[in-house]
Amino acid sequence: DAGVTQSPTHLIKTRGQHVTLRCSPISGHKSVSWYQQVLGQGPQFIFQYYEKEERGRGNFPDRFSARQFPNYSSELNVNALLLGDSALYLCASSKTGVRTYEQYFGPGTRLTVT
Amino acid sequence: GQQLNQSPQSMFIQEGEDVSMNCTSSSIFNTWLWYKQEPGEGPVLLIALYKAGELTSNGRLTAQFGITRKDSFLNISASIPSDVGIYFCAGQGGSEKLVFGKGTKLTVNP
Numbered sequence: 001d002a003g004v005t006q007s008p009t010h011l012i013k014t015r016g017q018h019v020t021l022r023c024s025p026i027s028g029h030k031s032v033s034w035y036q037q038v039l040g041q042g043p044q045f046i047f048q049y050y051e052k053e054e055r056g057r058g059n060f061p062d063r064f065s066a067r068q069f070p071n072y073s074s075e076l077n078v079n080a081l082l083l084g085d086s087a088l089y090l091c092a093s094s095k096t097g098v099r100t101y102e103q104y105f106g107p108g109t110r111l112t113v114t
Numbered sequence: 115g116q117q118l119n120q121s122p123q124s125m126f127i128q129e130g131e132d133v134s135m136n137c138t139s140s141s142i143f144n145t146w147l148w149y150k151q152e153p154g155e156g157p158v159l160l161i162a163l164y165k166a167g168e169l170t171s172n173g174r175l176t177a178q179f180g181i182t183r184k185d186s187f188l189n190i191s192a193s194i195p196s197d198v199g200i201y202f203c204a205g206q207g208g209s210e211k212l213v214f215g216k217g218t219k220l221t222v223n224p
Contacts, residue, residue: 004156033211042118042202042214043157056210090156101145101206105156 002027004093004106012112013081021076021109025093031055032074033103034066035090043090049074050096078111086113120203120215128223133190135218137203143213145206146179146186151217152199160201161188193222 005024013019025032031050035043045058049068068074072093078085088110092103120137127133137146145164149157161172163179163186170177174191186203200217207213 035212035214040216042120042204042216043212045211045213048210050210058211092156101147101212102159102162103147103212104159105149107154107156 004091004104006089006091006106006109008109009107010110010112012114014114015081015083017081019078019081019111021078021089021091021111022073023076023091023093023106024073025091026104028095029093029104030072030096031094032068032072033092033094034074034076035092035105036060037088037090037108038086046076081113083113086111118203118205118213118215120218122218123216124219124221126221126223127193129193129195131193133193133197133220134187135201136185136187137205137215138185139205139213140184141207142183143205143207144183146177147204147206147212148175148177148186148188149202149204150199151202157202190220193220195222195224198222 007022033048034046037043046060047066048056052068063079066076088108090105090108092105094103147162148160151157161177166183167181168179176189178187200219202217203215204212
């Protein structure tokens with residue numbers, strides 16, 4: 001079975017621009033979470049979506065937004081990019097049911113803001 | 115907010131040695147997970163722990179959920195070169211998010 005897929009793999013943007021990152025969860029997984037990982041740090045939680053509804057939001061500014069589609073895929077949008085937004089953006093999916101916290105990560109999208 | 119203290123930050127060991135790393139929290143967690151991340155890839159789930167005192171193995175890896183619910187340990191026995199990577203602990207408390215430690219970078223010398 002395919003794992004979590006993310007696109008694009010790499011992206012270079014200029015300050016002030018907008019970016020959209022995409023994620024497809026593992027088949028059968030209905031929950032998608034987004035994390036930001038800067039170099040040398042662990043991933044930081046941005047959002048979680050389950051059944052197209054936001055279930056959790058981390059401490060990120062309103063420039064960050066996300067949504068989940070009927071097929072459970074998800075998009076992360078970042079507006080007015082800053083240099084500090086440069087990071088690896090990770091998507092993770094999880095099943096519903098008891099063990100919903102076993103999150104499985106995709107390879108990430110490396111965003112560079114210049 | 116919740117923070118995880120993971121130690122050591124890095125380890126340099128010889129092939130065949132055992133490895134221990136741990137994670138502590140200032141607050142209680144309901145779930146502990148351990149991940150491994152290699153360069154250019156996302157974290158890979160190694161072990162998930164759901165009950166205080168739980169001891170779970172996955173091959174040469176063994177992890178424990180501390181009885182205070184504020185700590186967790188990961189041991190790797192008989193290390194091999196492919197164990198190289200960054201190991202992260204992650205905890206889940208009263209909300210949906212996972213809180214990650216800063217990672218332990220493991221280097222294995224053949």
